[in-house]
Structure formats: structure tokens, C-alpha cells
Amino acid sequence: MPRVEVAVRVDALTYSYPGHAPALHDISVKVMRGEMFGIIGPNGAGKSTLCKALNGLVPHFYGGTYGGTVTVAGMDTMKHSVAELSLKVGFVFQEPTNQFSGVSARVDEEVAFGMSMTGFPREEMLKRIEDSLRQVGLEGLEERSPFELSGGQQQRLAIATVLAVKPEVIVMDEPTAQLDPVGKTEVLETMRALNKEGYTIIVAEHEIEELATFADRIVALNEGRIISEGSARGVLTQIEQLKRMGVDPPSVTELSHLLAEELGLKPHQYPITLDEAIVLYRDLLEGGHS
Amino acid sequence: MSLIGVQDVWYTYDNRFMALSGVSLGIEAKETIALIGQNGGGKTTLAKQFNGLLKPTKGRVLVKGIDTRKVPANKLALTVGYVFQNPSHQIFSSKVWDEVSFGPKNAGLKPDEVDERTRWAISAVGLSGFEQTHPYDLDYGKMKLLTIASIMSLKPEVYCLDEPTTGQDHQGRRRVAELIRELNDAGSAVIVITHDMRFVAEVAKRIVLVAGGRIVADGQTREIFEKTDILARAQIRSPQITQLAHALADHGVPPNLLTIKELADCLASIIRVEKERGSRHA
DSSP states (O other): OGGGGEEEEEEEEEEEOTTSOOSEEEEEEEEETTOEEEEEOSTTSSHHHHHHHHTTHHHHTTOOEEEEEEEETTEEGGGSOHHHHHTTEEEEOSSHHHHSOSOOSSHHHHHHHHHGGGTOOHHHHHHHHHHHHHHTTOTTOTTSOGGGSOHHHHHHHHHHHHHTTOOSEEEEESTTTTSOHHHHHHHHHHHHHHHHTTOEEEEEOSOHHHHHHHOSEEEEEETTEEEEEEEHHHHHTOHHHHHHHTOOOOHHHHHHHHTHHHHTOOGGGSOOSHHHHHHHHHHHHHHHHO | OOSEEEEEEEEEOTTOOEEEEEEEEEEOTTOEEEEEOOTTSSHHHHHHHHTTSSOOSEEEEEETTEEGGGSOHHHHTTTEEEEOSSGGGTOOOSSHHHHHHHHHHHTTOOHHHHHHHHHHHHHHTTOTTOTTSOGGGSOHHHHHHHHHHHHHTTOOSEEEEESTTTTOOHHHHHHHHHHHHHHHHTTOEEEEEOSOHHHHHHHOSEEEEEETTEEEEEEEHHHHHHOHHHHHHTTOOOOHHHHHHHHTGGGTOOTTOOSHHHHHHHHHHHHHHHHHHHHHHO
């Protein structure tokens, strides 16, 4: 029964914010359970709008004109409220402090706040606070103020508040865009670990070189339309297409494209990560010596 | 005499946090310097010394030979322009044109000159056609370009750009890189505070690495990216291309290559030589 394995199905989604031209145009994508799915594209491509369509903020909160269907964890987003959807779809914003309730003086209270609407018994809440803080590596910081944390810690706290609800899908809208390199690494490692635990993660991300190391599949958007979709390698090796739409491919992939003729490489053989590139070029240079 | 001279500067915030401890450096005309290091290390505190936004607790900063403690910050702003990381900390007009013309108007320039500079700066950052737009109706990348234009209209001799590529896509980054080159060519020094090492490799000729309130490395971009131990201690990862060049150093690749083009040319020539050797043997 392959149907149960589909976590997210977007079917012919066209959407316009009130009084604007369509932000999304005939978008159809499918995300399988347990996948790490990347959304890439230049600013204004519709990445954030697509993320918000997955937890119902589009159209329930923003209004506008909407066509097509979005099904997440078996729920049609048009037929369920944002509150209902939030139990199945965790959403992490770009700016972690936008997500905080602002009323919690402590890290553990902040995690509890997200669950307080769900009516869990106290014992269960305590267990979930402990579990979710451990999953993001914030154990030991329970009593700190959320606003005293570093950027990377704040974003991990935002992820913990989402995890406590035990969602089936986690959607992240450029979660590392505002962080320094240490913070970026912390959040990316957390995402990687959660995906390994089996979480389905959908992430809009500018850090293409990082995304290349762990995304299973990627969709590239430009001006609200799908430009390409498929395996990370399939999408990231289309160098000219990415550059035309204003996205930098991984440096090592672009390098291999420049050398393709010289080396007789086909796009599907281009490395997309540093490790792959090291292996490929070492082999080539050693081969030459023999 | 340096355009900016920082002489053994110490800086302690009101809460007694010592953000700079004995920092010295000189900045010359036409330089492009990347100021790098983790948050909390002192980069921004140092950059704010350049135009008198902060004044040293001990030591001194000379801008064209004048001690920043002896001139008000608004005077210094005509020589050293500072573009903040967060555009909303800087933008206060309701039209792009007004935002860019504010500086020269405020500096008392003649209306013709104000108009000319405003038009020039708006066009240089690629915002022609948006003159009457409300700054907050621009997307984030364009808003950041607007904040650069509003400093350009003052024609300062030194620009400090705080995280100019954050939130920019490929095209926005390229635009900022071109702009920096143009400002350099016109004689200005540009200091870029950034975490974006690919961008550093593309635009900056010199790196100043700040950590723990001190300068831990200062030199040519190529040299600094070779110092993997110092970078690792400061938790900085050099660009992917430089890392690959490093990994291939045993195979005759110079470990200090910075750009995709440099490494591609180098690999192509190694491979060509190998091929020729191969065909001669055959």
C-alpha cells in the first residue's frame, strides 16, 4: 500500500495573496514519509509561500485566491484549521524569536507552551519536554531564558517546541538564514539527526552546499513555478538552469561542469558534495600518474 | 598615513564586557577587507570604531589623521559610511528617493548636487524605477541595496558593510560584489563584515580575523585561507573550492586557490599535461 507512505501531496496548487499576481503556479509535488525534501530558488520564487501552504497558513491566515489541493498527513488543508493542522505539521520560521510565545521566562516553559493547547496530562508533558530538548541538544538549559540563548540555540528551541507535539511532518522556512556559521551548523546537524530518526522534513534553504549533503529530493522554484524536481543530484547538476534562475550550485559541481569536456563527465557524474569531489579528483589525478 | 589607523584600541561596554583588547590595524584607500569571525568575537565593535559610532576606552582611532574622539560622529559619517546589517535599523523615509537624498541634503549640498548624487546612487545599486516606492515594499535584498545607496550618496572614502549578502540570492550577491568593485575602482576602501566565505574569496583581497576581542590573523585572503589551524580555532570554514584544493595538494594543486575558475584552470592544465605524457608514451 504505497499510499500510506506519502506524507505530503500538493496537487495543481495555484495561489495568489490578496490583490497580487499568483505567487504559486500549478505546483504539484509529493513528499514521501521519512524524506528530507529541499525547496530552493531565488528570493521571491515562492519557497516561503509553498511552506505556508503546507500548514494551512496559506490560505487560512493570508486569504487570497486558492486552487488545487494540499494533503498533509492525510488531512486536506482546506478542510482543517491551522490549529488542527499544527498537531500534524510542525512549522519552524526563519526568525526563531518570532516563534516564541514571549511569555515564557524559561526554555522548558516555552516548550510546554506549545503543548498547552493540546491538553496532555502533566506527566506526559514533562516527558515530552525532556525528550524534545534532548533531541535538539538543549538538555541542561531548561531554566535559561529563551532570549539569553545564542541564535543557533534559539532556533533549536523553536524546533523543540515543534517536536514536543510529535508532528508527522516538519516544515522549515529558511531556518538558518539569520544564523552565524556556528548556529547554522548546529541547526543543520539537528535537522540531519531528526531525519535519521525518521522525521519527514521539508526545508526551504539557501545553503545549497549544505543541502546537497543531506537532501533526498529537491524542488527548484522560480517565479512561482517548478523549474525542476527530482533527486538532489538530478536538480543540482543542472548548472546552467540553476544559474539562469539565480541560484548558486555547489562550487564543486560548478567546477566539474567547467571541466566536463576535458574530463568526459556527464552531469549525473558531477559531484555535489566536497567529499564526492575529493574522491573523484583524487582518482582522476592518481589515474593520470599510473 | 593610513586612511584609518587603529592604534592599540581597547573597548569595554557599559556592562563591563571587554569587547576589544589591544587591537591595531591600518586601512588604506582602495582596499577591500573582509572582517570575519564568530558572533561575539568583536567584529562589529571594531567596525563601529572606524566611524566613531563607538569610541575607544583606551588607545585611539585616527580617520585621515584625526582622532575620532575629537570629532562628532555625524562629521565622521561623511568620510566613513556604515551600512547596518538590519535595513530596518537604517531606513526611515517613506520613499526610496527621499531615503537616498537625505544624507547629501542634510550635509548641506546644493539641490542640483543632491539630485545628481541621488540619481547616481539609485542607479548604481540597480533600483532605478523604484524611486517613488516605499522602502518596506521592496524585498529584503533590494532593501539592503537601498541602505548601501543611501550611504553612497554621501560619497564616503570608506564603506563599512555589515553582512551585505545575508538574505541575498545569487543575483543580489553578484550585484553587491560588482558594487564593491566599482567603489574600489572609484578610490574608496570597502570593509565587509561577513560570514559568507565564498563571497570573501570572490571579493576581498585582505582578511582581518577577529576572535576573543583580538585580531588573530590579518593578511592576504589567499594566505589566510591557507592557515587551516587558525581558521579551525576560530570555527571558520574556508570556501568549498579552497578545501578541495587543500585536499588535492598532494597531487600538485596549489592549496591557496580561491575561485572555481582558478581551480578549473589548474586541474585542466594538470590533466592536459598528463594526457600529453600518456600519448607520448603510447
